[in-house]
Amino acid sequence: MSRIPARERRRQLVAAAFRVIGEEGFAAATTRRVCAEAGAPLAAFHYCFASKQELLSELTDYAMGELEVARAGGAVVRATVAESLRATLRGYWDTVEADPNREAVLTALTQHALGDPALAGVARRQYEAYHRTARATLTEVADGCGVRWRLPVEQVARMTVVVTDGVTVAWLVDRDSAAAVAVLDAFAEQLALLAEPA
Amino acid sequence: MSRIPARERRRQLVAAAFRVIGEEGFAAATTRRVCAEAGAPLAAFHYCFASKQELLSELTDYAMGELEVARAGGAVVRATVAESLRATLRGYWDTVEADPNREAVLTALTQHALGDPALAGVARRQYEAYHRTARATLTEVADGCGVRWRLPVEQVARMTVVVTDGVTVAWLVDRDSAAAVAVLDAFAEQLALLAEPA
DNA sequence: GTCTATAAAGTGATAGAC
DNA sequence: GTCTATCACTTTATAGAC
Numbered sequence: 001m002s003r004i005p006a007r008e009r010r011r012q013l014v015a016a017a018f019r020v021i022g023e024e025g026f027a028a029a030t031t032r033r034v035c036a037e038a039g040a041p042l043a044a045f046h047y048c049f050a051s052k053q054e055l056l057s058e059l060t061d062y063a064m065g066e067l068e069v070a071r072a073g074g075a076v077v078r079a080t081v082a083e084s085l086r087a088t089l090r091g092y093w094d095t096v097e098a099d100p101n102r103e104a105v106l107t108a109l110t111q112h113a114l115g116d117p118a119l120a121g122v123a124r125r126q127y128e129a130y131h132r133t134a135r136a137t138l139t140e141v142a143d144g145c146g147v148r149w150r151l152p153v154e155q156v157a158r159m160t161v162v163v164t165d166g167v168t169v170a171w172l173v174d175r176d177s178a179a180a181v182a183v184l185d186a187f188a189e190q191l192a193l194l195a196e197p198a
Numbered sequence: 199m200s201r202i203p204a205r206e207r208r209r210q211l212v213a214a215a216f217r218v219i220g221e222e223g224f225a226a227a228t229t230r231r232v233c234a235e236a237g238a239p240l241a242a243f244h245y246c247f248a249s250k251q252e253l254l255s256e257l258t259d260y261a262m263g264e265l266e267v268a269r270a271g272g273a274v275v276r277a278t279v280a281e282s283l284r285a286t287l288r289g290y291w292d293t294v295e296a297d298p299n300r301e302a303v304l305t306a307l308t309q310h311a312l313g314d315p316a317l318a319g320v321a322r323r324q325y326e327a328y329h330r331t332a333r334a335t336l337t338e339v340a341d342g343c344g345v346r347w348r349l350p351v352e353q354v355a356r357m358t359v360v361v362t363d364g365v366t367v368a369w370l371v372d373r374d375s376a377a378a379v380a381v382l383d384a385f386a387e388q389l390a391l392l393a394e395p396a
Numbered sequence: 397g398t399c400t401a402t403a404a405a406g407t408g409a410t411a412g413a414c
Numbered sequence: 415g416t417c418t419a420t421c422a423c424t425t426t427a428t429a430g431a432c
Contacts, residue, residue, distance in 0.1 A: 004415090004416095005415095006415085021313075024313055026309070026310075026313060027310070028313065030407065030408085031407080032407080041417055042409095043410085043419095044417085045408085046408085046409060046410075051408080052408065052409090104313075108312075110371065111224070112224075112225070114305075115219075115222055115224060115225060115226065116225075124372055126371075127368060127372060151384070155377070155381070155384070159381050159385070162361060162365050164364075165367060166362075166367075167364075169308070169363060169367070170356065173308065173321045173324075174322055174325060179353070183356055183360055186353070186357060187357070190388040190391070193388070193391070204397085228424080228425065228426085229425080229426060229427085239398075239400080240400095240426095240427095241398075241401095241428085243426085243427085244427060244428075245397080249426080250425095
């Protein structure tokens, strides 16, 4: 019938798993459910992936890639550091609200990886990517505003990841957007105090 | 054989589920695995609980109770607000490091509840409890130090939950205790700036 | 109340026809 | 390569002996 290349099938299945987990949670992502979502027969699964774990591993890469696309142009430079940080964090927030499922998938993957020793490295790589992104963005903002961080940028980056991650999870639970933005704005002001003229 | 009251059996099974999820992740918590962990036969499960979901619901209450016990005497009052907040947050952190599995279970339950509409209320209640606890602790600290919060205490509480939750998840992933404490200390200083003389 | 044994449904993974 | 049909196993949940 439809002669779809395996490469393309893989992509479809990963994207389908992404949607299923985002909308119905990790437990719903059975091979059957994923194949149905992709419009593929069940058997397609195992001639595209050696195992379900292989799909999950590729899914993590895919989700991180989606993240990188969404976060592109992360740093925003304005007149002051405080304003720049606020705009940057609001930019982050727009990417969350634009696609909440992506965040739900990422937190689900983290959680799953925590329980599975075979995937422990996956969660670590995920957070290292978060930290790397935050570090780059913070450096860009500081450079653009002609300031430097009073603390090691690694530490400021971790604070930022902690806050964005925490805000996101809290929002996934109660969907209180106003509260989320208020926290991010307050954090932007506090972060600005950690900068000094270069 | 062992004539154990159902009430006690329930307690044992909930505690067993708690341990299994904490150590091996949510997916490992099958009825079999939980019963084995509790030293109970498989059939014990269904004359203690109508369904697995009933256990999970009770488990959430149990975990929240454990949390309340661990966090008892949360507020610490010292000479200054900054010192008080730092001591209080470090007290929080001690409870995390003393029993990391409790936190792992709570994040796993949150994650699971996010995907299951039938349990959406569970996650919300969980976070409401977090916010309530944070609000009470922050109020206690402010009163003890003779200051008041510049922002509505609800917002300061949400900031605190965001940070503690974020720090905890990041630590569950990479177990970097020094980084966790550094973030909490920095946050304590920043929070102190949100207080003014009463 | 307590257990062994088993049912009924769902799971990841394959065999084998086309 | 692609699919139908099915395997081997695990899951939640029950029956029925003691």
